[in-house]
Amino acid sequence: MNIIKNYLDNMFLGLPETEDVKRAKKELLAMMEDKYNELKNSGKTENEAIGIVISEFGNLDELAETLGIKQALENKSDIIHVTYEEAEKYIEDSKNIAPKTALGVFLCIMSPTLLLLLLGLRELDALQIKEDRLIAAGLTALIALVAAGVSYFIRYSSILDKYEYLQKSVFELDYSTEQAVRSAMAQDEHSYKSAVNTSVILYILSILPIFLISLLLDIDGASTISVAVTLTIVAYATYNLINKGGINNACQVLLQQGDYSIKTKSNKTLQTISKVYWLVIVAVYLTYSFITQKWGISWIIWPIAGILYVIIKTVAEEKQ
Amino acid sequence: MISSDVIRGYNDTMILYLLLNEPSYGYEISKRIRESTDEKYIIKETTLYSAFKRMESNGYIESFSGDESYGKPRTYYKITEAGKSYYKEKCEEWELTKEVIEKFILKENDNEYN
Structure with missing residues (x-):
């Protein structure tokens, strides 16, 4: 039954949602469902029933004038059509690129850990080296890791550049391609969900080193090192999530779900906000950290910025 | 199966005929058209719906919410x-129309045909 609903949703894709259109959709769906149920009761298989219902549905052009969607229907034919081959290639490429992107992110998150580790060891008096030398070594490692991470992004993201339109503009898939994408997503679901579970558990556990060490031990050096441990756990959890999320993300893009829904895509304000937002956060993080040298605490901006982003996004969507 | 182009002007007639005695809803009407024509004519859902809307705005039929089907209220139509x-x-x-067109249709037993 879902297939029929999806078929109908697809036909109405990109058309204005006026009261007349909504009513037409509802009534057409009722007719199709009645027909489907009766075909099933008369002994047809699910596939046969769906085939007959879809082949006898007709053409939206017939409703254009009555529903006042003539103009919209004409514009609709300008909508990009994504073929089966394109969709398949996109999923394949996303799957191959995911581990590289994941590694890039991993390196970036790991970048301050050596600095933290060295500073912590010095505070514990385990290292007898001058502080400015430590900072120099730690910062060198930080910059080297960020550079390595970013160069990874640049090298591999260019492969996905040609698919940017899938994330940004509204397109349509034909019925069989959509089914193929759905089945690819279902096949990957188990592996994806267990990766999400593992990562979520790790994210929660990652807070433990900071809390336990700073609460129980209350030694300056130990708590600085605990931040490095936390960052390492966060880095691995994120690596795992991105690495195993390639197929799922590609399928979401293709099915125009979640962050890639038609509603979000048509919300230009939100797109601008999110672009500027993350640039500002990066700038604030780097400026604050370099000026105050409080690398041990400044990373807190990331989880806070993440939560704030979700709130801003929800508000912006509500306003639409 | 009859092409929908030929029959276009008479979809309204079929629907109104089926509504003469009692109100009905989309699927029931399309089913009765299919059955009474021995499946020679199957009306498409979009054709049926656009006929409903056109006749409703011309005041030939009225719609109302009827009893539920699978938990959703059905839209019924009645003739005015x-x-x-x-x-x-x-x-x-x-x-x-029949009388006029008939004059131009060759029949096997027609004298002119021989």
């Missing part, structure tokens, strides 16, 4: 007085 007289006009028009 204007609809009944429009139906009669269409019947007369068809008799005339």
Whole structure:
């Protein structure tokens, strides 16, 4: 039954949602469902029933004038059509690129850990080296890791550049391609969900080193090192999530779900906000950290910025 | 199966005929059209819906919410007085059309054919 609903949703894709259109959709769906149920009761298989219902549905052009969607229907034919081959290639490429992107992110998150580790060891008096030398070594490692991470992004993201339109503009898939994408997503679901579970558990556990060490031990050096441990756990959890999320993300893009829904895509304000937002956060993080040298605490901006982003996004969507 | 182009002008007549005695809803009407024509004519859902809307705005039929099907209220249609007289006009028009077109249709037993 879902297939029929999806078929109908697809036909109405990109058309204005006026009261007349909504009513037409509802009534057409009722007719199709009645027909489907009766075909099933008369002994047809699910596939046969769906085939007959879809082949006898007709053409939206017939409703254009009555529903006042003539103009919209004409514009609709300008909508990009994504073929089966394109969709398949996109999923394949996303799957191959995911581990590289994941590694890039991993390196970036790991970048301050050596600095933290060295500073912590010095505070514990385990290292007898001058502080400015430590900072120099730690910062060198930080910059080297960020550079390595970013160069990874640049090298591999260019492969996905040609698919940017899938994330940004509204397109349509034909019925069989959509089914193929759905089945690819279902096949990957188990592996994806267990990766999400593992990562979520790790994210929660990652807070433990900071809390336990700073609460129980209350030694300056130990708590600085605990931040490095936390960052390492966060880095691995994120690596795992991105690495195993390639197929799922590609399928979401293709099915125009979640962050890639038609509603979000048509919300230009939100797109601008999110672009500027993350640039500002990066700038604030780097400026604050370099000026105050409080690398041990400044990373807190990331989880806070993440939560704030979700709130801003929800508000912006509500306003639409 | 009959092409929908030929029959276009008479979808309204079929629907109104089926509504003469009692109100009905989308699927029931399309089913009765299919059955009474021995599946020679199957009306498409979009054709049926656009006929409903057109006749509703012309005042030939009225819609109302009827009993539920699978938990959703069904839209029923009933014929109005204007609809009944429009139906009669269409019947007369068809008799005339038939009479006119018939003159130009070759029949196997026709003298002219031999």
